[in-house]
Amino acid sequence: xxxxxxxxxxxxxxxxxxxxxxxxxxxxxxxxxxxxxxxxxxxxxxxxxxxxxxxxxxxxxxxxxxxxxxxxxxxxxxxxxxxxxxxxxxxxxxxxxxxxxxxxxxxxxxxxxxxxxxxxxxxxxxxxxxxxxxxxxxxxxxxxxxxxxxxxxxxxxxxxxxxxxxxxxxxxxxxxxxxxxxxxxxxxxxxxxxxxxxxxxxxxxxxxxxxxxxxxxxxxxxxxxxxxxxxxxxxxxxxxxxxxxxxxxxxxxxxxxxxxxxxxxxxxxxxxxxxxxxxxxx
Amino acid sequence: xxxxxxxxxxxxxxxxxxxxxxxxxxxxxxxxxxxxxxxxxxxxxxxxxxxxxxxxxxxxxxxxxxxxxxxxxxxxxxxxxxxxxxxxxxxxxxxxxxxxxxxxxxxxxxxxxxxxxxxxxxxxxxxxxxxxxxxxxxxxxxxxxxxxxxxxxxxxxxxx
Ligand SMILES: Cc1cc2nc3c(=O)[nH]c(=O)nc-3n(C[C@H](O)[C@H](O)[C@H](O)COP(=O)(O)OP(=O)(O)OC[C@H]3O[C@@H](n4cnc5c(N)ncnc54)[C@H](O)[C@@H]3O)c2cc1C
Ligand code: FES
Ligand code: FES
Numbered sequence: 452x453x454x455x456x457x458x459x460x461x462x463x464x465x466x467x468x469x470x471x472x473x474x475x476x477x478x479x480x481x482x483x484x485x486x487x488x489x490x491x492x493x494x495x496x497x498x499x500x501x502x503x504x505x506x507x508x509x510x511x512x513x514x515x516x517x518x519x520x521x522x523x524x525x526x527x528x529x530x531x532x533x534x535x536x537x538x539x540x541x542x543x544x545x546x547x548x549x550x551x552x553x554x555x556x557x558x559x560x561x562x563x564x565x566x567x568x569x570x571x572x573x574x575x576x577x578x579x580x581x582x583x584x585x586x587x588x589x590x591x592x593x594x595x596x597x598x599x600x601x602x603x604x605x606x607x608x609x610x611x612x613x614x615x616x617x618x619x620x621x622x623x624x625x626x627x628x629x630x631x632x633x634x635x636x637x638x639x640x641x642x643x644x645x646x647x648x649x650x651x652x653x654x655x656x657x658x659x660x661x662x663x664x665x666x667x668x669x670x671x672x673x674x675x676x677x678x679x680x681x682x683x684x685x686x687x688x689x690x691x692x693x694x695x696x697x698x699x700x701x702x703x704x705x706x707x708x709x710x711x712x713x714x715x716x717x718x719x720x721x722x723x724x725x726x727x728x729x730x731x732x733x
Numbered sequence: 734x735x736x737x738x739x740x741x742x743x744x745x746x747x748x749x750x751x752x753x754x755x756x757x758x759x760x761x762x763x764x765x766x767x768x769x770x771x772x773x774x775x776x777x778x779x780x781x782x783x784x785x786x787x788x789x790x791x792x793x794x795x796x797x798x799x800x801x802x803x804x805x806x807x808x809x810x811x812x813x814x815x816x817x818x819x820x821x822x823x824x825x826x827x828x829x830x831x832x833x834x835x836x837x838x839x840x841x842x843x844x845x846x847x848x849x850x851x852x853x854x855x856x857x858x859x860x861x862x863x864x865x866x867x868x869x870x871x872x873x874x875x876x877x878x879x880x881x882x883x884x885x886x887x888x889x890x891x892x893x
Contacts, residue, residue, distance in 0.1 A: 452753045453753070454751075454752070454753060455752055455753050456752050457735060457752040457753070457796060457798040459798065459799075459801070480796070480799075482794075483794050483795060483799070484776055484791075484794050487755070487775075487776075487793070487794040487795075487796075488775050488776065488794070490753075491774060491775065500752075500796075502796075502798070502799055504799055505799070505801070528788065551864065552779070552863045552864025553789060553842070553845075553860065553861055553863065553864055554776065554779055554782060554789055554790055554791045554842070554864035554865075555776055555791070555864060557788040557789060557790050558790050558791070558794065558795065
């Protein structure tokens with residue numbers, strides 16, 4: 452690994468101040484489960500690393516009336532074991548349980564998963580269906596963007612120099628809502644997704660009242676489905692609708708034909724995952 | 734270089750390390766705690782598993798500069814040849830060790846699990862060890878060893 456400087460602080464505003472003045476090439480590091488691998492493989496070559504893993508300001512989970520705010524440096528294990536997140540955002544917990552192994556989840560953070568902006572990041576589809584907003588801070592400035600506007604492409608996002616992710620604000624799901632996160636990888640543990648989906652819906656008097664659906668790992672960025680929810684809203688789900696919605700999958704996604712899986716295979720996998728969800732609630 | 738103060742196996746340490754030094758390198762090369770192994774170096778095999786504040790992690794992906802003020806436990810802090818821990822003894826008794834390369838990491842992950850859940854189910858054992866790969870044993874005997882260790886810990890009331 453190349454030589455570099457590690458910069459730490461136990462105070463957010465101090466770190467942001469240093470970051471603003473930084474003229475060298477830098478990277479943020481939280482759990483390091485992506486950054487360390489990228490460094491070891493010489494895929495990034497920063498002159499310094501700014502460590503946010505020790506900042507208590509980024510490690511809180513705050514529960515409000517209709518939303519939950521999760522600090523960017525909270526580890527996946529801590530999110531999974533938080534009783535309020537499990538209760539009000541079960542789809543996020545299901546997604547995080549699919550990440551790597553306990554060794555990874557004990558270090559990996561939500562900020563790192565989103566900051567890495569990989570189309571295979573497992574938290575991202577779940578954050579999509581929870582209408583997550585990303586709170587971004589820099590010295591003297593704060594802004595908030597929707598998760599779907601945050602990620603621009605594989606490993607590209609809207610963060611500008613001096614900015615870091617502070618937290619995520621997600622919907623609290625109602626007790627009458629249900630959700631799923633399903634992932635297809637090549638084996639159970641430690642598998643990067645070949646395709647995954649997050650699904651959240653509510654039925655009222657047998658009719659679909661609301662539906663959020665997103666697909667991950669199948670295009671350059673996670674995809675929010677519009678056609679499939681449109682098809683269902685206000686209707687009573689039946690086998691005909693399910694068949695029709697599955698046939699819409701290939702229209703909604705532009706699958707990536709990378710080394711992990713072929714495009715055709717990904718579409719088929721997603722259709723099957725979707726059918727599994729829909730069969731559950733019809 | 735940076736100075737880092739932390740605890741390793743209950744001993745306070747204050748040492749100078751390279752900024753880009755991994756915890757695995759510090760443990761093996763500076764502190765000569767060579768029970769912790771390096772396999773893949775990329776978080777995939779678990780040979781380098783240690784506990785940070787009680788949680789098992791891949792030490793090859795942690796910078797030593799990030800563990801300021803933390804408490805680290807390595808396999809040496811769990812037990813040794815003269816004084817094997819019940820978990821280590823159970824691995825031996827169940828014949829769960831072949832080449833042995835994965836075992837320090839397996840034992841550390843098993844320890845962290847049994848501390849949280851003294852009577853884990855088979856599923857919980859599999860999940861807890863899912864980041865620790867073994868090329869030799871086929872895992873069955875390892876799972877049996879964790880179950881046996883759990884029983885012995887309960888019977889004897891040893892504190893983890
Ligand atoms: C063996 C292994 C298995 C894995 N399996 C999975 C898996 O199944 N699913 C999955 O989704 N991922 C997986 N990953 C990838 C990785 O663990 C996750 O992406 C993780 O969430 C990254 O979090 P981190 O805190 O370790 O991030 P880091 O590595 O510290 O950072 C990742 C990126 O985010 C940026 N960043 C971090 N925090 C912030 C912040 N607060 N503000 C701005 N930018 C920030 C960093 O600059 C960097 O670009 C795996 C990794 C390994 C090594
Ligand atoms: S050496 Fe760290 S996980 Fe393989
Ligand atoms: S005993 Fe040889 S790798 Fe596990």
